[in-house]
Amino acid sequence: MTRKFLLAFLALSVSLVLQAWLAGAGIFLDLSFATLIALAFFLDFLELLTLALGVAFVLNWQPAPSATLAFLAGYPCLIHLLYRLAPWQIWIMIPAAIVVGFTALLFVAAPGSFAAAPGLFFGDLFAGILFGYLAFFSLARA
Amino acid sequence: MRTYHPWVLIVYAAALAALLFLRPWYGWTLRAWLAPLSTRDTDSAGLAAANEALKAELAQVAKVAAELPQASPHYLRAMVYSRYPFNFKNELLLNVGSSEGVVTGHAVTFQGILIGRVSRVFADTALVQTVFDSDFKLPVRIGAGGYDALIVGGAYPKAESIVKSAALHAGDVIYSAAPGLPYGLPVAEVVSTSTSPDNLFIQADLSFAYDLNTVQTVLIAQ
Structure with a gap:
């Protein structure tokens, strides 16, 4: 395994454990989704796909296909392909991709939830950008 | 490399x-x-x-x-398998499904309190949409006066569409009054009231006697 892939796996594991731990306490943050989006700028497609499927496997909550999980695994792969086509400043693209991804995930999952508690969405988004940058700094030097 | x-x-x-x-x-x-x-x-x-x-x-x-309630023949006991992992919805996956006779729309209770409805049934599992889901809506009645209201779910559920003449007090019990569900199941209590944004109705903030994150066993009305 490459050093970059191992670091990515570690960063994703940390975000998944923290996300599950916080969810058990009633705080729902999509840290692993944000980390996956950040990893899309550093990993090969196959590496990213493997990690995305791993996240979908752990976060799955029902014995049926889910548009939410398909988006969660597919969006980082799409970002990866877009970045390969049009590479730009990663430190700007990461928060932009996270904002677009979180907003799209909201509309895929339950658009009505935004009106019910917009503060939760913005808190989630802020934590996501923070984690995206953490993953960025972890991998930028690898 | x-x-x-x-x-x-x-x-x-x-x-x-x-x-x-x-x-x-x-x-x-x-x-x-x-x-x-x-x-x-x-x-x-x-x-x-x-x-x-x-x-x-x-x-x-x-x-x-301690959580196991007194199961009656009209209720099916179930354990919580899994929970929706994001903050967009609030769903629980239970370890009983169509093979045990679970049907979509049935009430799900915890310690006698209505916490949600079965929204989807699989062979051996069932998905429950809880009161804290933003798409959850339930006709209810409030207090001794039996004022009609609609509970609208979300991270902070509210009772809405209450007539302005309703005399509500903090602590009034909110109970189910929806077709297809047992009548009179307690759901929450009134904490405070305010006028709705359109100034036509009263709405009430609610408090719940349980922490959904710690719920591990529930009953499904049969």
């Missing part, structure tokens, strides 16, 4: 996809293991640690036993 063959990753990805579709409960178990409620021992360094874990498991079993 890559030091592994791409086929390794292809095999990993295929295995994960197969697990995701064919054995999803391994993922639920893994996530439950990561959550703070988990008491499974991952450190076998010493007997003291094992003893602590056993004590914790005993406490968890006692908690589950």
